[in-house]
Amino acid sequence: MFPIRDHNPSGRTPYVVYTLIALNVALYLVTLAIEPDPDALALFYANWAIVPFRITDGTHLVTLISSMFLHGGFLHLAGNMLFLWIFGDNLEDDMGHLIFLAFYLIGGVGSGLIHVVSAPGSIIPTVGASGAIAAVMGGYLLLYPKARVDILFIFIIFFKILPVPAWVMLGLWFALQLLGGVNSDPTSGGVAFWAHIGGFVIGLVLVIPFWLRVGGTKYWSKTHGHPPHPEHIYSPSRIPKIQRK
DSSP, X not given: OEEEEESOOOSSOOHHHHHHHXXXXXXXXXXXXXXXXXXXXXXXXXXXXXXXXXXXXTOOTTHHHHGGXXXXXXXXXXXXXXXXXXXXXXXXXHHOHHHHHHHHHHHHHHHHHHHHHHSTTOOOOBOOSHHHHHXXXXXHHHHOTTOXXXXXXXXXXXXXXXXXXXXXXXXXXXXXXHHHHHXXXXXXXXXXXXXXXXXXXXXXXXXXXXXXXXXXXXXXXXXXXXXXXXXXXXXXOOOOOOOOO
């Protein structure tokens, strides 16, 4: 089950979201170019990925930023960029381009620091934009809890696209991160659950002043919990069925 689109395209061009996606794709292509040389690839990640024990020692602090533009594979990149595309444009539209960029970077750096705190002695390189994107998701949840998001539900051979309120999809995602964080060892590699959890909470907290400035709960009443743009109405989404003879 994963989101494929929301029903509220932004009211203006999300230049920052476009630029972030382009940078992530470009740097992924760089890693593909050096992938045939395992030693060069390992050195690249050692220099530009977050390695918690180095951050703990006060070195390689630049990796708190560089790591959020690197990915460990195509699916890792594609999943993160899909989430950024779905949830980032509305925040950028309401916040403005520069404020949204600052928000994104602060969320990414903050989530990276929380990952370091969760595993201060780890020597495993950590990469990905998911901490920063989790911050975007946290901000989206506070501002637009009832925005409709289409999710693709897959159960064995059953496929269906279901529209659900953002609070359902994002709440479930956050619950899964909490479950993963409690039941995993952050020093053993794999998914950086605490970076996701931390990024989400950071994003939600950072958006509180903006939410209060636009009216708080009155803003929800005014917009019905949706982005302040006309909702796009999609035709019913179903996987075509093959009729039996």
